[in-house]
Amino acid sequence: MITTDYLVIGSGVAGLTFAIKIAERFSDRTVVIVTKGDESESNTKYAQGGVAVVLDTEEDSFQKHIQDTLVAGDGLCDELVVQMVIKEGPKRFSELIHWGANFDIDSEGNFSLGKEGGHSEYRVVHHKDITGYEVERALLKRVHQLKNIQLLSYHFAIDLITEHHLEEQHSEKLACYGAYVLNEKTGEILALKAKHTLLASGGIGRVYGHTTNPDIATGDGIAMAYRAKAQIQDVEFVQFHPTALYDSEKGSSFLISEAVRGFGAYLRNRKGRRFMPGYDERAELASRDVVSQCIDKELKRTGDTHVYLDCTHLDIEAFKGHFPNIHEKCKSLHIDLAKDWIPVVPASHYLCGGIVVDKNGETTINNLFACGECSRTGLHGANRLASNSLLEALVYAHNVFEHLSTENREHTNLDIPEWNDEGTSIPKEHIIIQHNLKELQALMRDYVGIVRSNDRLKKAITRLDVIYKEVEVLYKTSKVNTSLCELRNMINVAHLIIGQSLLRKENKGGYYNIDNL
Template sequence: MTSDYLVIGSGIAGLTFSVKIAEKFPERKVVIVTKASEDESNTKYAQGGVAIVLNKEEDSFKKHIKDTLIAGDGLCKEDVVKMVVKEGPDRLEELLLWGANFDVNDAGKFDLGKEGGHSEYRIVHHKDITGYEIERALLKRAHQLPNISIMPHHFAIDLVTNHHVKDANAEELTCYGAYILNQKTGDIFTIKSGVTLLASGGIGRVYGHTTNPAIATGDGIAMAYRAKARIKDMEFVQFHPTALYDAKGESSFLISEAVRGFGAYLRNQNGHRFMPDYDDRAELASRDIVSQCIDNELKKSGDQHVYLDCTHLDVEAFKKHFPNIFNKCKSRHINIETDWIPVVPASHYLCGGVKVNKKGKTSIKNLFACGECSRTGLHGANRLASNSLLEALVYAHNIFKYHAKRDVVMLNVDIPKWNDEGTTISKEHVLIQHNQKELQALMRDYVGIVRSNQRLKRAIKRIELIYSEVEDLYKQHKITTSLCELRNMINVAHLIIEQSLERTENKGGYFNIDNAKKIKSV
């Protein structure tokens, strides 16, 4: 296949760019490849909302910028922060034009929420399913544009670069498209494209216990890494403090940060409200602080989880703001009027990724990245709550603006067919499952919320063994989605460990007990 624009991923980042470029150039072809159903993405599960300065009487761009810089712990790119924050109102206006709905109060104004790390009420939301609502509106608009083709259940295996083709005119590393697996037929084909956009989401499944959906296996980052793109800040994995605890360790249900903003307390097994012991902001401290404090409480007590106490809150108001969370708790026989909610930190968001400039350009020609798979410099060492959807909207717009002024140049190259000669169909799926579980346990135990140099060095040795085993499987057997995902997760895990070892000071979401700064232990 050929396309003018190949977009890998169907979340807020990929869809926003696709809709804009398709509206601008109805004669150009946009192909969106997504490995699950078209609406399955990290965007779909974003509960909190979009951080945007709207109430200029109490809030300001300056305050939002300051909050973002504080959360990023000195590692944000300040010019990027200013750009993203100031574009918020315009990007919200576009969402409204596309039909996205957000909650309003009795006065008819946006019902703004407040989350950890924010100094003012500025979170625009749709109940507790904001991402789902944005995804719905974007998909509806995408389907109205005949030059957008969405290909669900198609898995991007690898980017096509100079390594695969002979291009006499290529003076620099260039992307020509991607190899794609049709998951229903098993066929592998190429999509040659003038522009390729990675909008492939996060890496949560690398840790197993995560708020991310099952598809979040870091595919875009791994593909870019193998293509030799620059990857940065992978050590900054954000753990959400409050995922609903599941004794089997399989829960991915998020108890939104907005619940703490609404007034919920964190308590240990003894009923003690512990956050004021650590931070003056108590439950409204940034996510890295809250996660580290919970981790410290659990290590002291040996308990498996702490509690989120909502029993003092107005239950009718809670149900109105968080109907999805209320119903999920009810399905687990947790009555929030009388029962505390068992919660535990889980991997949630990656602040690093494929390094891009303000136009979304990677270090590879014709390859762009947007959303969670990219590293823009906005988040620094730790993401401020609800800044991620805003970042995706702004960078999708920037990439669109860049291409709106340019013709698409379809490079005259022949891409070789995928060569799987000599491979066989694997009958040992158990090997993939075992290696995946081993990798996830390794990352949780050695490369989690709190790390040490010894654990990281052990992790490097263990992951080299897993990598060697999986590469043998990859070379010997025909491609499957699960095998590719495992290979990608190993690449991502390697990057996280290597870049963790390179960091010599604790910043934001990165905490190593061998570095000088420690959280206060009570």
Template sequence: MKTQLLIIGSGVAGLTLAVKFAEKFPKKNITIVTKGNEDESNTKYAQGGVAVVLDEKTDSFQKHIEDTLIAGDGLCDKTVVEMVITEGPKRFKELMVWGAQFDVDQTGNFDLGKEGGHSQYRVVHHKDITGYEIERALLARVHQLENITLLTHHFAIDLITEHQLKQVSENIRCYGAYVLNQKNGNILTIEADSTVLAAGGIGFVYGHTTNPIIATGDGIAMAYRAKARIKDMEFVQFHPTALYTNTEGSAFLISEAVRGFGAYLRTKNGDRFMPNYDERAELASRDIVSQSIDKELKKSGDSCMYLDCTHLDLEAFKNHFPNIYQTCLEHNVDISKDWIPVVPASHYLCGGIEVDTNGKTSITNLFACGECTRTGLHGANRLASNSLLEALVYAHNIYKYHCNHPISVKNKHIPDWNDYGTSIPKEHVLIKHNLKELQALMGDYVGIVRSNNRLKKAIIHLDVIYNEVEELYRTSKITTTLCELRNMVNVAHLIIGQSLDRKENKGGYFNVDN
């Protein structure tokens, strides 16, 4: 199969690029592959909104830039921060042209929210399901464009580079990807002039995460195996307030906007502890709030902290956060009289595939945008609601680059996927066991607070898992669960290795030995 543009991932980054490219080049083919349903992505679960300066009388680009730099703890690329924030309003308005709707107040102006680390009200939202609304609008536009092919339940296994062509080259190029059709087990060879990784985050590497189960770091792992540059993987952002339950797996997110609305964090005894850690109290940046909760939990031995909304206007809360209100009720928490039990959970990766301002990776004809990238915007810690903004701006930049630098690749003889000598794995239990081992390892040894001793032990344990998984991969026919596990092992290796390399605590990274 041949296509001009291959996009791996169907979140806001991938869909925005597809729409722009398809509108500009109606005779070129765009192929989107996504391993789940078309709308299943981290975008869909983004509650808070888009941080954007829309009125310079009440806010300013400079304030948003400063807030981002402060949150990033000295490791942001200032040029990138300025570019993303000043471009933001234009990119946001395009979403509205495509049909995305956002909340307005009684005067008809945007009903702006405020989240941790922000000095102003500047977060545009659609109730507490902003990502879901953006995904809906983008997919509706995608389906109107005839030159976009959207392949759902197709899993990208590996990028095609000189390695598969049995060639040695200093300048690695990408020629497309091998993609598994999950419904019939066939493996497609998709040749592409340009390939774009928009494959989302890594949350599921940790057992306790706000991400959906598809967030297994596939894009980063594929790029790493293809020898792309990967940076800042130690900066895993933990969201301070995930709903605490006794069940494993994906955790429901209690949006930061709830604290922006006036909720307090309390111990089980009712003490508000955040003012002891930061003058911004509950509205400190995520790294500070998560580390503070972690310290309180270790001090008390409790399983969770609590978010107190009982003093807030109930009707206003239900209007702003209907999904959160309803989900709490389903867990027997009535926010008018009960505190919400919360714990930090793996939420967002600030590092990833290194890209320039055009979204170009270190591999020729391979681009990347969205959470799988390291752009320099977030530094050591992402400012709340800057991620959707980053995805919109970088998707646009990749599109503009293609407008100014058309890419066409000479035909190469690309071999089909070779699985000779492999068999259908009989021991599925090994995959499940190693997944649980990996998630426990990351949660216990590579969590919010780390130490050199735990990180070194993590490497030893990870090597055992790695060897088992690679043996399975060599001898088994490809399955999605096996490939995801292999990708997560690669991602864990990067997080641990780059954690040990960092000798200074910054933002979301805290090592007791530094």
């Protein structure tokens, strides 16, 4: 068993920011970060757009950013949270600069600000079209400079350790005492005991298969918190990014940043008609939920598999400067942006709900905190405003840090039992896992996608139950591995999305059910 002061599950901007702050404040305290796969693999790494933050107070203002966020959230944001996050933004952004993150500047030496869908002003700071990659680089560099942080790559968190693992109750309220963690290289399962645990485990994109998220986005933190009886809310609000690069074989995965539409690109159907002005007066700069739903309607109307993003009228040399990664990707697929349109389709992108937390990032379970995409803070409401996610992660990681800075470091003398896998065996075949994964993803795309209906949702529950029972039998009889645990987590998340979708009787933001009209 390993004992630490702070256990962080996840190595994206949320987890790393907290780890750096708490380790810098308390050099005599220990922080353990566990992350499956490589340390740099996170949703943060793939964030193209940037950080939405008010820096130009002559043209922009906190109130404008607040209003844009509230409009995107469609009446379901917590306004006090929105105000807090946006007003704290500049301070938290300056810390990124201090840690060595670089952002684009203009010819006058000021930050080059972008404008994305739903924003009324230019306020998105960026590093080319790989902002997340740059932020991740800077944070990891700082983490490795701090001797009281231990970063365990290729370690998968299986379950949180709570009261039900112990022989007797130790607090009036359910509490978390760490997590059971699988060493993916050796197969050993560690009991990792912690005074405080932070879930910063990212999103759920892979539940849908076609996603802009990396393969690691399997909803692990939300599923663990759900099994531990934490409150989960608003997971019916799955944000679909309107413009993922369409691939007839893989579906979609590569993100064509929203900033490309902010740069002036047009959406066209197969016949070349620019269709967005007919749906919304903001045209291509409408919020993500609106653009995704309009593309979905256009595809249903025409029977096409995708639409197109037209950049041919833009300054292509300037485009290369702003979006070198996107330009290179298109070039590798023989798409000449000066002459060709980019085939795009909406894909699962971001979860607006998740583990319910207060302003300190504290969940409904003692000693358990959450921040980043796995959390539900109230900032996003029914739909996230573009580039507010990195901002939220920075602010809430700071809030958790501030809250825990006042806590004493006394550890309880609890006896944590070792992981019990008696009577299990190594699965002889992995085909069952892969088959159920593909069935789950197809189920979610076809029945629980951008546009939903009560009939499809009820059918989805019935089909999901069959998958769940089969996987639970496998889980109880097998020695655990990452792919089996991920599938189990995705099933839990799918169950939550479908169940909370059925409970929502009004269309809001990213949630659209034809039976609610």
